[in-house]
Amino acid sequence: MVATNEISTLPKTLEEFILWEPNDGYKYEWNDGELIKFTGMNNKQVYIYNILLDLLIEKGYKKLGTLVSEYDTMLTGIQMRRPDIAYLTNEQMEKGRNGEDEIPEFVVEILSETDNVNKVEEKVAEYFKAGVKIVWNIYQESKVVYVYTSRKRVTICTDDDICSANPVLPEFEISVNQIFG
Secondary structure (H helix, E strand, C coil): CCCCCCCCCCCCCHHHHHHCCCCCCCEEEEECCEEEEECCCCHHHHHHHHHHHHHHHHCCHHHCEEEEECCCEEEECCEEECCCEEEEEHHHHHHHHCCCCCCCCEEEEEECCCCCHHHHHHHHHHHHHHCCCEEEEEECCCCEEEEECCCCCEEEEECCCEEEECCCEEEEEEEHHHHCC
């Protein structure tokens, strides 16, 4: 087991990464040998997560699945990402409990001014290649949501525009203004 409290011992393989236990206050993703460091969700992101979770409950989807924050998502045999929010069905959670890797069909990334636009686009491409059907990129500072239904189909939502998770969750709809309270 590769467990360490020292950040100096970095994993060199995906297997080492999965067993790695850094103790530096950061979270990490793995992309074909590249270690990607990030901080966990901040208070504003948790607030948005809670609004979306309330909507999931209100629309009755909580009976079918749940929203998970920073879910370990094995996109390929060499990529492990942690979307800020992922929707998993009860069936997917059961398979995960039995050790199967599940790809969520709906993911949400809550972005900040420090996110690199090229890396964000790369991640969107990875999600769709792995089988994700809906990606929301929420830009906190500009209060804009990009709703992707494919890499080529994106709706840019502002103000009272409605963001939808259709076809994954057909009635999961919310305005941008509601997302930001």
